[in-house]
Amino acid sequence: MIFGLFILLVTAVVMSSVGSINSNLLNNFNFTTILSAICNYVLPFPVLYFLLKKIDTRPIEKKNLSIVTFLKYIAITLTLMWIGNIIGLIVTAEIGFLLQSDVSNPVENLITNSDIWMNLLLISIIAPIFEEIFFRKLLIDRTIKYGAKISILVSAILFGFFHGNLNQFFYTFLMGGFFAYVYIKTGKVIYAIGLHIAVNLLGSVISVFVVASAENLIAGTYAPLDMAIILAYLIFLIAAMVIGIISIYKFKKSKLDETKTEIPLKNPLKTVILNPGMIFFMLFFAFQMACQIIA
Secondary structure: OHHHHHHHHHHHHHHHHHHHHOHHHHHOHHHHHHHHHHHHHHOOHHHHHHHHOOOOOOOOOOOOOOHHHHHHHHHHHHHHHHHHHHHHHHHHHHHHHHHOOOOOOHHHHHHHHOOHHHHHHHHHHHHHHHHHHHHHHHHHHHHHHHOHHHHHHHHHHHHHHHOOOHHHHHHHHHHHHHHHHHHHHHOOHHHHHHHHHHHHHHHHHHHHHHHHHHHHHHHOOOOHHHHHHHHHHHHHHHHHHHHHHHHHHHHOOOOOOHHHOOOOOOOHHHHHHOOHHHHHHHHHHHHHHHHHHHO
16 A cells, blocks of 8 residues: 555656656656656665565475466466456446446557557566566565465455556456466466566557558558468467467366465455455555546
8 A cells, every 4th residue: 555655656756856847758658658667666666675574475485387388378368368358348338338438548548659669668578577576476475374365366456456447457357366376386476477578568569560460451551461460460369268268267176285374364355355454455546447437
């Protein structure tokens, strides 16, 4: 909660300071995107670390993933993203119908208006690294003592709400839970970072080229390369979806190692969700989501 408030404060101070020096800079979308990344990740990091360093950590046994397993995990991640995205689209469409206005998608606006290299650097590299360190490494190392399931639930909830908009909440909740599972299974945050980079790269960089090729196809100005890009993308999507669905179906056979539970909770959900810190955190970011909807 303090971390979220600090980000809000830092962003307000930095943006106001830059605006007072040269207001034209705030009209540059790429510049404000970089500034926003600095305010969301770089500057608040020492605060989060300071808040968490006093909490005892528990080492997680380190294991390696095979290339085949990692590729399967990518398919699972993409499938969870698509499932969550469909849920998000349905929910926002219903809300838009009730409000008689479209609910804007800040992620879509960011990807569309930013330079492709900006998308690659910030969305596909910097954001995954910092977010996985925040919500997996630092958080899970300190909550795993309550059990793997509790740790995954906390990581997923905080990760989903942290994005601050309803469009992203559902798929970030699902992916955040899966990233937490992967980190607990391997003890190596690099795998979670790799999965996060893969899905963000597909959504913020590769999709831009696919959309451009599709627009050329619709306009009748397409080249053979455009057809190849669209065909390769469709084959990849179908393959990933099939592998992802099958893997998720078989996933129920995979059991979490509950021997890591050092401190069993009598009422896990009540303790984890219905505590003052979590309640205020969810209300704080739910308010941001509401503001994004009515904006």
